[in-house]
Amino acid sequence: MSSSSSSSSSGKKHKVAIVGSGNWGSAIARIAGQNTQRHSDVFHPEVQMYVFEEDYKGTPLSKVINETHENPKYLPGCALPENVVANPDPVDAVKGATMLVFVLPHQFIHSVCKQLAGKVDPNAHAISMIKGVEVKNGKISIFADVIQEALGISCSALSGANIANEVAQDKFSETTIGHRADAKGRENAELFFKLFDTPTFKVGIIEDVAGVSLCGALKNVVAIAAGFTDGLGWGDNAKAAVMRIGLMEMKRFSEEFFDGVKPETFTETSAGVADLITTCLGGRNRKCAEAFVKTGKPFDQLEKELLNGQKLQGTETAREVHELLAARGKVDDYPLFKAVYSIAYEGIDAHDLTSRL
Numbered sequence: 001m002s003s004s005s006s007s008s009s010s011g012k013k014h015k016v017a018i019v020g021s022g023n024w025g026s027a028i029a030r031i032a033g034q035n036t037q038r039h040s041d042v043f044h045p046e047v048q049m050y051v052f053e054e055d056y057k058g059t060p061l062s063k064v065i066n067e068t069h070e071n072p073k074y075l076p077g078c079a080l081p082e083n084v085v086a087n088p089d090p091v092d093a094v095k096g097a098t099m100l101v102f103v104l105p106h107q108f109i110h111s112v113c114k115q116l117a118g119k120v121d122p123n124a125h126a127i128s129m130i131k132g133v134e135v136k137n138g139k140i141s142i143f144a145d146v147i148q149e150a151l152g153i154s155c156s157a158l159s160g161a162n163i164a165n166e167v168a169q170d171k172f173s174e175t176t177i178g179h180r181a182d183a184k185g186r187e188n189a190e191l192f193f194k195l196f197d198t199p200t201f202k203v204g205i206i207e208d209v210a211g212v213s214l215c216g217a218l219k220n221v222v223a224i225a226a227g228f229t230d231g232l233g234w235g236d237n238a239k240a241a242v243m244r245i246g247l248m249e250m251k252r253f254s255e256e257f258f259d260g261v262k263p264e265t266f267t268e269t270s271a272g273v274a275d276l277i278t279t280c281l282g283g284r285n286r287k288c289a290e291a292f293v294k295t296g297k298p299f300d301q302l303e304k305e306l307l308n309g310q311k312l313q314g315t316e317t318a319r320e321v322h323e324l325l326a327a328r329g330k331v332d333d334y335p336l337f338k339a340v341y342s343i344a345y346e347g348i349d350a351h352d353l354t355s356r357l
C-alpha cells in the first residue's frame with residue numbers, strides 16, 4: 001500500500017461513511033465494520049451508515065439498528081458489528097468522512113447527492129456500488145460520474161457477483177473495483193481494497209470505472225430476460241442462450257457509448273460474466289420476471305409483493321437503455337434489450353422473446 005493511502009491527506013485515520021442501508025448496503029457495512037477494526041492503523045473505528053428513516057414495527061429503523069445491531073427490515077438475521085452506527089441524517093453521517101460508499105437504489109441517488117453537495121470533504125474518496133445508469137436528454141451516465149460531478153470528489157465503482165444475503169453469510173465471492181486512470185484513482189482503489197477485501201470476499205481491481213459500472217447495470221436487463229425463460233419453463237439451454245446474447249449486447253452497448261471500456265472487464269472479471277451468471281440464477285430481477293410471466297401481474301406490484309421494500313433495478317434500466325437507443329436510432333441493433341423492453345412495457349407476449357433475437 002502506498003503511504004498516501006495509509007492515512008487521509010490530513011494525516012489522520014480514514015473515516016468511512018456508508019450512504020445506504022438496504023440489502024446490499026447493510027451487507028457491505030458489515031464488511032466495512034469488520035475491516036476497519038482489522039486495519040485499525042488505517043481506519044477510524046466508527047463506520048457511519050446513512051439510513052433512510054422509516055417506521056419498523058413502531059420504532060424508527062435507525063434506532064432499531066443501533067439497539068439490536070441488525071437491520072431486520074433489509075438484512076434480517078445478520079449481526080452488524082457494533083462500530084457500525086446507523087444515522088438518519090445523511091449530512092451528519094458523512095461529516096468528517098474521508099471515504100464514502102454509495103450504495104442506494106439508483107432512483108434515490110440524486111436526492112441524496114443534492115443534500116450532500118458542499119458538505120463532504122473535497123479530498124474524500126468515493127465508490128459507487130450502484131447498479132444502474134442514468135439517461136437524460138439523449139445522454140447516458142454511470143453513477144460514479146454522477147457522484148463525482150455532484151460532489152466534486154474522485155469516485156470509482158465496485159460491482160461483482162454479489163448476492164447480498166450470501167456475502168452477509170461469508171459465503172465465498174469475488175468482486176471488482178473499477179478505478180480511474182489518474183494517481184487519485186489508483187489510491188482510491190487501494191483504499192477501498194483495504195476496506196473490503198476479506199478471505200471470503202475477494203476484491204479484484206481493474207482500471208475501467210465505466211466497464212465495471214455498465215456491467216453492473218446492464219446485467220440486470222439480461223436477468224429480466226432470464227427470468228422470462230424461467231417463467232415460460234424453457235429450461236437451462238434457453239437461459240444460457242439469453243445470457244450469451246445478453247453478454248454480447250452488454251459489451252457492444254458499452255463500447256458504442258463509452259470510450260476506453262476494456263473487453264476483459266466483461267469476460268474475465270467478477271463484475272462481468274460472473275455477475276451475469278449469479279444474477280440470472282439467483283437475483284431479484286430474475287425472480288420478479290419469472291413471476292411476471294407466471295402471474296401476469298405488473299412489475300411494480302410484484303416488486304411490492306415479493307421484495308419487502310427492496311428495489312428492482314432491471315426494469316428501470318431496460319427503460320433507460322431503450323430511451324437512449326431510441327434517441328440514437330439504434331433500437332434494432334440490440335434485439336435482447338428491445339425484447340425485454342417490449343415485454344415489460346409494451347404488452348408483447350413473453351413467448352415472443354426468442355423470435356425477436
Ligand SMILES: NC(=O)c1ccc[n+]([C@@H]2O[C@H](COP(=O)([O-])OP(=O)(O)OC[C@H]3O[C@@H](n4cnc5c(N)ncnc54)[C@H](O)[C@@H]3O)[C@@H](O)[C@H]2O)c1
Binds near residue numbers: 312
Ligand atoms: N441486494 C443485492 O444483492 C445487491 C448486490 C449488489 C449490488 N446491489 C446494488 O446496490 C444498490 C443498492 O441496493 P440494496 O440492495 O442495498 O437496496 P434495496 O433494494 O434493499 O433498497 C432498499 C433501500 O432503499 C432505501 N430507500 C427507499 N426509499 C428511499 C428514498 N426515498 N431515499 C433514499 N433511500 C430510500 C431503503 O431505505 C433501503 O435502504 C442497487 O443499485 C443494487 O442493484 C444490490
Ligand SMILES: O=P(O)(O)OC[C@H](O)CO
Binds near residue numbers: 163283
Ligand atoms: O438481486 P438482483 O437481481 O438485484 O442482483 C443482485 C446483485 O446485483 C447480484 O450481484
